[in-house]
């Protein structure tokens with residue numbers, strides 16, 4: 001193996017990689033995290049549990065996912081049970097995890113596995129990637145963790161560990177390819193080498209030892225081989241290209257109150273942002289902003305609209321959103337949509353931004 005200052009993944013020999021895996025697995029056997037979806041040491045992971053947790057963990061933290069995972073399993077203990085659930089129930093159960101396209105794909109994937117594959121997940125990356133909502137990372141994670149298939153599982157934690165172990169100075173996202181190559185140079189080459197444990201060990205190392213700030217190099221099983229530690233630059237890696245500023249989009253939401261107190265809601269289109277979720281109707285969200293006259297023309301029902309003071313703000317992955325809210329009493333349930341009394345809002349799959357609108361009206365609105 002190359003010396004610490006010039007440690008390159010191309011220089012890692014089979015013996016060097018084996019030693020690194022061995023020291024990491026020995027560390028994992030003593031320090032593995034107990035997680036609700038994880039099999040006990042030496043046990044076999046349930047593919048349904050692994051898949052469900054990996055979909056939930058995309059863009060979300062372990063701490064947040066834990067209670068959702070437990071609730072989903074209580075309600076839908078098998079992939080067949082999840083496949084048979086109404087989509088609205090699944091979206092409802094997903095509330096708070098965000099990125100609702102994942103929940104829709106989760107449901108579609110469960111239906112495909114249940115209907116076409118007899119309820120059994122495939123055990124190979126290529127076949128897993130054919131399923132809805134399963135990309136390269138998730139396929140590798142399921143293949144390794146649920147089936148012990150050799151696979152290199154690379155998420156943000158693993159990228160960070162690799163950037164440090166090999167002292168990769170190139171900035172993300174351009175460095176992704178080389179970091180993947182680094183990870184592949186160490187991944188177990190055969191099914192007999194605890195692929196699943198290795199993948200989870202690397203995740204745990206990144207989450208608990210090689211952390212973003214203050215990496216605990218003194219407790220790290222790879223400290224003697226780590227080039228960034230030797231060079232004193234661990235905390236500076238991985239480097240990141242400066243982020244582009246997110247644009248701000250603007251829209252106007254319409255709070256229509258019927259004589260019986262019901263509020264007009266509607267279902268968003270199946271495709272696109274918050275697809276299939278229930279919303280307070282609004283204009284298009286765009287950077288140009290809305291005049292009062294243009295907003296009123298876009299209202300779902302003709303009424304004497306009153307602007308409520310203040311704005312509702314929310315940040316999505318690619319943009320910030322600012323919503324003004326117009327409120328009005330209407331005479332009938334005439335407009336298309338779902339009329340719901342406020343005390344029954346809990347029955348609908350309302351994403352966070354819509355809950356913010358409801359809270360805003362409660363705070364500001366004369367119309368209840």
Ligand code: SF4
Nearest residue numbers: 210217220223226234
């Ligand atoms: Fe990360 Fe430190 Fe371990 Fe290197 S020695 S992999 S920087 S925790």
